[in-house]
Amino acid sequence: MKLKIAIQKSGRLYEDSLRLLKECGIHISNGGNKLKTEASNFPIEVYFLRDDDIPQYVEDGVADIGIAGENVVHEKRRQVDVLEHLGFGKCRLSIAVSKNESFSKEWLSGKRIATSYPVILQQYLDEQKITAEIHEISGSVEIAPGIGLADAICDLVSSGSTLLTNGLKEVETILRSQAVLISDKKMGAEKRQLVEKLLFRIRAVQKARDNKYILLNAPDDKLDAIIRLLPGMKSPTVLPLATPGWSSVHSVLQEDDFWEIIEQLKSAGAQGILVVPIEKMII
Ligand code: PRT
Ligand code: ZN
Numbered sequence: 001m002k003l004k005i006a007i008q009k010s011g012r013l014y015e016d017s018l019r020l021l022k023e024c025g026i027h028i029s030n031g032g033n034k035l036k037t038e039a040s041n042f043p044i045e046v047y048f049l050r051d052d053d054i055p056q057y058v059e060d061g062v063a064d065i066g067i068a069g070e071n072v073v074h075e076k077r078r079q080v081d082v083l084e085h086l087g088f089g090k091c092r093l094s095i096a097v098s099k100n101e102s103f104s105k106e107w108l109s110g111k112r113i114a115t116s117y118p119v120i121l122q123q124y125l126d127e128q129k130i131t132a133e134i135h136e137i138s139g140s141v142e143i144a145p146g147i148g149l150a151d152a153i154c155d156l157v158s159s160g161s162t163l164l165t166n167g168l169k170e171v172e173t174i175l176r177s178q179a180v181l182i183s184d185k186k187m188g189a190e191k192r193q194l195v196e197k198l199l200f201r202i203r204a205v206q207k208a209r210d211n212k213y214i215l216l217n218a219p220d221d222k223l224d225a226i227i228r229l230l231p232g233m234k235s236p237t238v239l240p241l242a243t244p245g246w247s248s249v250h251s252v253l254q255e256d257d258f259w260e261i262i263e264q265l266k267s268a269g270a271q272g273i274l275v276v277p278i279e280k281m282i283i
Contacts, residue, residue: 009048
């Protein structure tokens, strides 16, 4: 039995999706123009599809699991389970208007809004009790105000440069999105076991990405103060150095706390601090 996973065939999620599988130790030949390929060392078949179609394929059981943006998963309203947020493909679905417009939510009332996300936008408008006209278009949404097709747009934004070059400004964020792993609700027990195995690896890869391994040297009389600064997985490892009166301390640090703690370690007397990436982390 093989697990079938659907990933984007080309586009913004393609490379990160392949990289994630690779980091999970799953060897597949690059898709190229192929519709599907197999892994040599894990019972998995990879299908390369358009991102918009992935939720439907998973709902229908054509694929057991898939990687798609939350934006697409919400818009398509398909009955699938979201198993994990994957930390890439981050963007937001926002309303944008001409940069000279003085915007308020009430302003939207009666306006024409161009979008490729009519379902999510309608839900937002209903929640806000705003009546507006939605123009569904499938691409180049950002040019709609300039050509007189709409008064505002609702589109995905990441850096914001597309809005800027089209004389628009972002005024409301209605959804934050990233790539997620979705699964078929009707999957059998054997497939579920394979999914668990894959999820275990994905989580180890994600945890490793958020953490760093740190090694440092310290005089023994400063050890207590230094150890208090380091969380570690249980507690830091302390090993004697060849030079009497000195020890080496090993620990794991969260990427987010990293710079702050390094500063404090230095002032507490730590020397020769090394910080190295972790490849996999299982706790
Ligand atoms: O062929 P297929 O249908 O598979 O590809 P696609 O063209 O529909 O999708 P693609 O590859 O553009 O995006 C796939 C997924 O990436 C989306 O569904 C989102 O989940 C995610 N993602 C992340 C983005 C962006 N960031 C993004 N910036 N998708 C699209 N954009 C577009 C946006 O629509 C706008 O045109 O990029 C432009 C804005 O970018 P900035 O950086 O100028 O703000
Ligand atoms: Zn698409």
